Amino acid sequence: GEAAVASPPGGVTFEVAQDNFLRSLVGYSLVCYVLQIKDRHNANILLDRTGHLMHIDFGFVLGDTPKMGKVPIFSERAPFKLTQEFWDVIGGWNFREGGLGVKFCRMFEEAFAVAASHADEVASLIEAAVLNLTRDAAEARKLADGVRDRLRMRGPRGSKVQKNFIVDLVDGALTSWETSTYDWLQRSMNGYQ
Template sequence: MVRLKEIWLHEHVPVFVRPITILVLSNNSGLIEPILNAVSLHQIKKNSKLSSRNYFLREFGTERSEQYLTAVKNFVQSNAAYSIICYLLQVKDRHNGNILLDDEGHVIHIDFGYMLSATPKNLGFESSPFKITQEFVDIMGGLQSDMYGYYKILILQGLLAARKHMDKLMPIVEIMQHGSQLNCFSKGNVTLGLRERFHLNMTDEQLEFNVEKMVESSLNSLTTRVYDTFQYYTNGISK
């Protein structure tokens, strides 16, 4: 994640990602940096009883206010970054308890215990490229809004930048998987799938079309809704 942030800064892609510092203490323990001034979407929905868009209006002001518009822009730029990260690394367990919202409107994903080849309980519910819901789109202003279009443009720009610097990203995974006992490497070599997700064989125009398809399939994903429902009934996590 840190390397992706560096790449996006270098390539001037205006997305937001919040890396988390982890101090490893042993092969099964460590310290994780807390994210300050942020609360999970689960807690927001549970405590406010509001839709995500109405919560934004309550926290950041009217739709035309500078604070609200800035918060929506932050929301879009961070969603684009984490959409790319979740797609490339196949991050799973994206329920609302693992997605935070900070006091500036940024989305911040936490808990990367399931990625690459690992899924919670091997259920395989989350088959969409990443998580984008209608509530997220409502915050952006709807399917026909400029900010929703901006979200898709940022995903394209972020993927193009990541693809350009793929040689800086692949070795990290290749080195980590050798002799690793981590669940994410439990199904063998995962680098081939990761390499394929950079779509080296696609032109920029073909990749743009592919991004459109990925966003549409993620937005309309039945498996995402099923997993959110599963988490609601088994763990009480708000949908």
Template sequence: MSANSYKDDDSTIPDEIKPALDDIRETMVNGFTEEGKAYYEKEFSFFDEVTGISGKLKPYIKKSKPEKKAKIDEEMAKIKVEEGVYLPSNPDGIVVDIDRKSGKPLQSHAKAPFLASFMIEKDVVRVEDEQEIHEKKIEKLSAIFKVGDDCRQDVLALQIISLLRTIWMHAGVDVFVFPYRVTATAPGCGIIDVLPNSISRDMLGREAVNGLYEYFIASYGPETSSEFQRARKNFVKSLAAYSIITYILEIKDRHNGNIMYDSDGHVLHIDFGFCFDIFPGGFKFEQAPFKLTREMVRVMGGSTETQAYRWFEELCVKAFLAARPYAETLAAAVSPMLDSGLHCFKGETIQHLVGRFVPEKSDKEAAQYMRALIRKSFEHVATRGYDEFQRLTNGIPY
């Protein structure tokens, strides 16, 4: 409710639904017991303190990373962890401590996002001799905090991605998707969970890894090994899913900083700030339906004739055909946000979204259409051009 009360990040343009949201919030808070209200205030105070660090970093945007890091450490040291508080994106666990030296400033030209790690206590249930045993488990969780950046678009994209994952699970399509958690907490504020055990393709390049295939060999052994084959299988299943997702939602800004690889070989996409009708810089540099590069194909055997590549094509077709009957359902999930002021809506968003499912085609024609999109995407000149643009302007290797 807080995140949707205003149309701008600075809380100056009220949304039409703000009076209704204010009434609902007031009714809810007035209905709390004294104990409940105290807990509510304690939780929001804690989270505002953590998120507020991003706002305090704004004067340091032009300064060096060590200076930013020192400011984050200074502010993190001031935060008191009250008993029972939790991170909004992870309400199933409570914060028991903060890694006060974990603060890390993240790259941004105009904003001041930062990463921090917390020790979270969770209730874990295991079964032993047909008896449920409840235990406490403490794990480290990292999250990114943002101020002055509307996270609702990421929330919307991840909701659609979660719906697609459910559709594919029910249809028995063997693909892999990981919809990580993003929570919009106030106008222009939010928290983003960090993907566990993963590294961006950008960071691999900065660590002097020559290519994705070389990374797979270094991580999982020779191509003939069972570990490599397992990782390749995970790669294909996830690449197919995210190819369809980026096509359906028209997700752009697919440079190597926004493409991750986890320890099992899955490819994962992050940052959905450019989707539907909006493009980086206002220009549609990325004209391929989705990103399919030479190095990705090399992991699948090096050509479009290998068994792994053909399996990738087959999974793309199956995932697309399984999603088509739900085009209107997915559109209905997007429609309530059309008046939100989100920048990704420029005009006929819903018509274009439904149109990408080619509802006028038969299943056979739709399958042929998807195979044509795959061929169009492979080594598309615009994909290479955008990667080169990102390398020149932001130093992102590819």
């Protein structure tokens, strides 16, 4: 008889899992950038068996960061979490060796352009939610303006200026020492791996 072929873990191939990881990484990266979701240590990011990233615990958004009393524990300044480990999963920049870094940037650029076309709607929702929660019109406007600013196109869609902006965001996230330091801090203080 024929030998039984075991299906890969999770029932998907590495390539499918890598593509799922890439797509979810792009989406969450954009959302975390636009909404300034913080506290993105490894215990707040899950991975399913098919490669999808899933963020949990959205207690710190719109620039708010974890604090001890009124003092921030650590200032996360990276535009979004993009660790070297994440980058390694998608194969990095080297397209010839299967790296999907360029594809990540292209997908992020396209997703950004789509989100930017709805900047006013997104900002208005943020403003309404904050106003409803805090009754502080000035703070609500300030946070909404921050969302609008983050969703501002730096040049026409596909332009060199816009592409450079996206690459700078990605590079800023990928090379942020704050990300690895925050992961270390969470691991040391709370045992998060």
